[in-house]
Amino acid sequence: MILKKRLAAVLVIVLTFQVACYYDNEEELYPDSGQPNACDTTAVTYSATIKPLLQNKCYVCHSQAAALGNVVVEGYANARQYALTGQLYGSINHSSGYLPMPQGGGKLPACDIATVKKWVDDGAPNN
Ligand code: HEC
Incomplete structure (x- = not known):
């Protein structure tokens, strides 16, 4: 038993x-991992999403101090300017007519590009 x-x-x-x-x-x-919808762009803001992204991927060449090609994306006003001309999205999306960025580096992950697109489409708000 x-x-x-x-x-x-x-x-x-x-x-x-x-x-x-x-x-x-x-x-x-x-x-959601590995799925295309794993990229969440519902809460994109300049301060929490865009600024850190640009800081990590672009400031090395486009900070106020570096300013390669006279392009500065550091600071809200500067980032907004490139957002509104279409150059910010065009360059990271490697759209024709724009210089592909980051220069010499690989294309950014699709989610980073979608994130920037969302912010630009929203009118590049200072949030
Ligand atoms: C390794 C250095 C480097 C990095 C990193 C880099 N860039 Fe650039 N970028 C350049 C240079 C150099 C130019 C000017 C090229 C020229 O005028 O021929 C430029 C030009 C540009 C332009 C103007 C493009 C145009 O079509 O006129 C934009 C916008 C830009 N960069 C955005 C970015 C963004 C956004 C990032 C980050 C995702 C980034 N860059 C990362 C070096 C860099």
């Missing part, structure tokens, strides 16, 4: 782990 109970207990434990492992895969844990 005791042996049967132990066997049952072991069986329960084994089954529990099997079920746990079965659901322990990327699709179940992170349903």
